[in-house]
Amino acid sequence: MxxxxxxxxxxxxxxxxxxxxxxxxxxxxxxxxxxxxxxxxxxxxxxxxxxxxxxxxxxxxxxxxxxxxxxxxxxxxxxxxxxxxxxxxxxxxxxxxxxxxxxxxxxxxxxxxxxxxxxxxxxxxxxxxxxxxxxxxxxxxxxxxxxxxxxxxxxxxxxxxxxxxxxxxxxxxxMPEGPKYYPDDQITDHPERFVVSELIREKVLQLTRQEVPHSVAVVIETMKSNDDGLVNIQATIIVDRSSQKGIVIGKGGKMLKEIGSRARVDIEHLLGSRVYLELWVKVSEGWRDKQGILQSFGYKK
Ligand code: GDP
Ligand code: MG
CATH class of the missing domain: 3.40.50.300 (P-loop containing nucleotide triphosphate hydrolases)
Incomplete structure (x- = not known):
């Protein structure tokens, strides 16, 4: 956060x-x-x-x-x-x-x-x-x-x-001021990454109803499996405004917790392994400016 x-x-x-x-x-x-x-x-x-x-x-x-x-x-x-x-x-x-x-x-x-x-x-x-x-x-x-x-x-x-x-x-x-659109580490290790980010995004949209616009984006920062099969995922939810950040986090972090636990269930189902999911929320206006171009890469719907 x-x-x-x-x-x-x-x-x-x-x-x-x-x-x-x-x-x-x-x-x-x-x-x-x-x-x-x-x-x-x-x-x-x-x-x-x-x-x-x-x-x-x-x-x-x-x-x-x-x-x-x-x-x-x-x-x-x-x-x-x-x-x-x-x-x-x-x-x-x-x-x-x-x-x-x-x-x-x-x-x-x-x-x-x-x-x-x-x-x-x-x-x-x-x-x-x-x-x-x-x-x-x-x-x-x-x-x-x-x-x-x-x-x-x-x-x-x-x-x-x-x-x-x-x-x-x-x-x-x-280059203008803007967010890191793609994480530092290799996306190629985990082709599921995109689906994982979409599952998280879906939960944000479902749980916040109309309050957070569709331009909300989710970036998977890391996705690594332990030796014991647990998959650690860190993801950032990117919103346009700080008011939206407040909504996504919720009172005492309640909303973010709910988003995380619902997304985790779906991701575990997708990956067939136990998942430890950590979520962060960040405000970035630059992201929205690039909505069209990101859409053309299948990043948004
Ligand atoms: P592309 O079709 O524009 O992607 O071109 P490529 O990168 O595939 O390069 C075409 C050919 O030009 C290859 O044989 C490269 O090795 C060669 N090439 C590319 N850059 C240079 C350069 O700076 N100097 C030389 N001598 N050859 C180059
Ligand atoms: Mg080429």
């Missing part, structure tokens, strides 16, 4: 670019140093979380927006539509190109879309500088210069790591 007073910055960064420009290599480099949480993050097919970079002060969630890479087709409309809405909600966009290739039609296609659908800061990231002589780099930078109003241009090598720390620190500064 504590509130974290230290300011934390967090947000979403879309990485866009033609195939083979080095998006995955970049993420592997960045996430390889930190916490890798990828394949099992619950999500719909609309957007894909590619990696999450977390430190004590910030969290950057890198996402892929498939719609923007593709030309139109029947399904494409829907994809483009969702790419558009997520590009409106991200905190920054990284547009990645190859240092050893001239600007081409594929790049132009993405640039045109970006211009239309986002008012977010767009960083031009020129990757694979290890493949070109510094003299060859300038004409490439020049060829992109007027294509769009870039927030900043970063020549990098995702393979060798050149200039990546600078890029990450610039992106970090761009």
């Amino acid at each position: 504590e509130e974290n007073t230290q300011t934390f910055h967090s947000g979403f960064v879309a990485i866009v670019g033609r195939p083979n420009v080095g998006k995955s290599t970049f993420l592997n480099y960045v996430i390889g140093q930190k916490v890798a949480i990828m394949s099992d993050v619950p999500q719909t097919t609309r957007n894909k979380i590619q990696g999450i970079y977390t430190t004590d002060q910030e969290q950057i969630v890198f996402i892929d927006t498939p719609g923007i890479h593709k030309a139109h087709n029947k399904l494409g409309d829907f994809m483009v539509q969702s790419a558009m809405s997520s590009l409106k909600e991200v905190d920054a966009v990284m547009f990645m190109v190859n240092a050893n290739e001239a600007r081409g039609a594929g790049d132009n296609y993405i640039i045109e879309r970006l211009k239309k659908i986002t008012d977010r800061p767009v960083y031009l990231v020129i990757n694979k500088i290890d493949l070109v002589h510094p003299d060859e780099l300038l004409p490439i930078v020049d060829s992109y210069k007027d294509a769009m109003d870039w927030t900043e241009v970063f020549p990098i090598s995702a393979l060798q790591g050149n200039n990546i720390n600078e890029l990450i620190s610039t992106l970090s500064k761009q």
Whole structure:
């Protein structure tokens, strides 16, 4: 039931670019140093979380927006539509190109879309500088210069790591104050995590009736089994306002206790093991601002 007073910055960064420009290599480099949480993050097919970079002060969630890479087709409309809405909600966009290739039609296609659908800061990231002589780099930078109003241009090598720390620190500064959307430890250990958080959320909504809005979120901080089979779960219930925090905790903690014991019964049933559940309540307005984008990962209903 504590509130974290230290300011934390967090947000979403879309990485866009033609195939083979080095998006995955970049993420592997960045996430390889930190916490890798990828394949099992619950999500719909609309957007894909590619990696999450977390430190004590910030969290950057890198996402892929498939719609923007593709030309139109029947399904494409829907994809483009969702790419558009997520590009409106991200905190920054990284547009990645190859240092050893001239600007081409594929790049132009993405640039045109970006211009239309986002008012977010767009960083031009020129990757694979290890493949070109510094003299060859300038004409490439020049060829992109007027294509769009870039927030900043970063020549990098995702393979060798050149200039990546600078890029990450610039992106970090761009992130608004916000909550830690995803826990530090691996989600992949427990694919049930999402279901567990939904069971807790359901109890909050059932027991508080209309008093706590649907935007309430539950983050599973830890989920570990003991040797004797007991599963320890720590979860944070995130609400928008302190008045809602009071409702969720209840008089003398009565409501929170009830939420916990009801959720525990369901979780034990789900996991088939005994559960020790610890619940915390935190107020975070930032969470609500990102409701749309979180929804697209299946985090909200
Ligand atoms: P994606 O399709 O955008 O995800 O691109 P990948 O990350 O799969 O990279 C495509 C190819 O480019 C792979 O063979 C990578 O090893 C290579 N690559 C990526 N970044 C660099 C780089 O900075 N320098 C060099 N030399 N090769 C790179
Ligand atoms: Mg890739």
